[in-house]
Amino acid sequence: MASVDLLRTLGNKYSAEILDAADEPQSAQDLSDELDIPIATCYRRIDELTEHGLLELHDSILSEDRRRIKVYRRNVESVTVDFDQSMGISVEERSEVTNKLDEAWRTLSEG
Amino acid sequence: MIELTKTGIDGLDEILNGGIVKDSTTLVSGNPGAGKSILGLQYIYNGVDMFDEKGIYLSFEENQQDLREAAESIGFDKWPEFVERGDILIYDKKQLLGENDFSSSLDMLLEDFRDSEYERLVLDSLAMFNLFFDDERERRTYLLKFSDILKENGLTTLMTNEQGAVFPKSDIGLENYLTDGNIYLLQTPTESGVKRYVWVAKMRKQDIKTDIFPMEISWGGITVHQNASEFSMMNRGDSPIE
DSSP states (O other): OHHHHHHHHHHSTTHHHHHHHTTSOEEHHHHHHHHTOOHHHHHHHHHHHHHTTSEEEEEEEEOTTSOEEEEEEEOEEEEEEEOSSSOEEEEEEOOHHHHHHHHHHHHHHTO | OOOEEOOOOTTHHHHTTTSEETTOEEEEEEOTTSSHHHHHHHHHHHHHHHHOOEEEEEESSOOHHHHHHHHHHTTOTTHHHHHHHTSEEEEOHHHHHSSSOHHHHHHHHHHHHHSTTEEEEEEEOHHHHHTTSSSHHHHHHHHHHHHHHHHHTTOEEEEEEEOOOOSSSOOOOHHHHHSSEEEEEEEEEETTEEEEEEEEEEETTOOOOOSEEEEEEETTEEEEOSOTGGGOTTOOSOOTTO
């Protein structure tokens, strides 16, 4: 059942923390450092969350040593679980308006 | 030396010590009817008419025709011509909220902001803009980001805001702290009619006159009078300007 899968993914250790921190685009390394997550686990969680559409690959930015670094950002505002009839999960995506302003603002700060 | 953008409004630039700081964002607050939209129209119109600076007017409140009629009703008779020539770029209620939702208009807007042709911007009103955000924290974040985007694109901006009583107990919203400048438009009924006042409460980087000055709205738009003492808020009645 898809919704149970999604809940399980969310329930995995560090998943919620990663989503919380990924308000602004972050690389796996950033997240690993900031949240003190082993890097391999961090990559695994990012893959799972991306698969479920909770996190998205936002961009590939160029690092100081000219390597491409993938940055990820949260794609959702909230996840609601409803047990009323049959269990349902609704995912509220980030609003496009905020997404677009974020995008424009990010381009600025990169100069 | 700080660069200034002149409003071209008689008396207002003097109070502002020359004009609005270039690339800044100023909040224009006041009750309905206080003259916020007129100030916005005049700022954009004068930009083209007097200073050869093109402007963008964003209105969530009115459509293209309302704006033209408002402009013409106070004597800005070249408004349609400026709009026609593209010196004034209008996004009206219909475009911002109509067939397409705001998020698709935003793409076009951001594109136009990048176009360095434009130097002035009016957003009427911030209250409507705020509706696109969920909570206070989000509104605050995105007002700051939006201001940054405008600033970086070289746009000197006025944002109108419905905000009532300033005296005696002021209910000062967060947006007043987040913007570079605060201008209040006040109106008070008297026996001889409505008296109007303007108060520039804040302008970052500028040494402004913070007294409250009388103003009037007539043919030709807003005029601000310099002799503040003569028309203090306490002074009821016989002002020669009404």
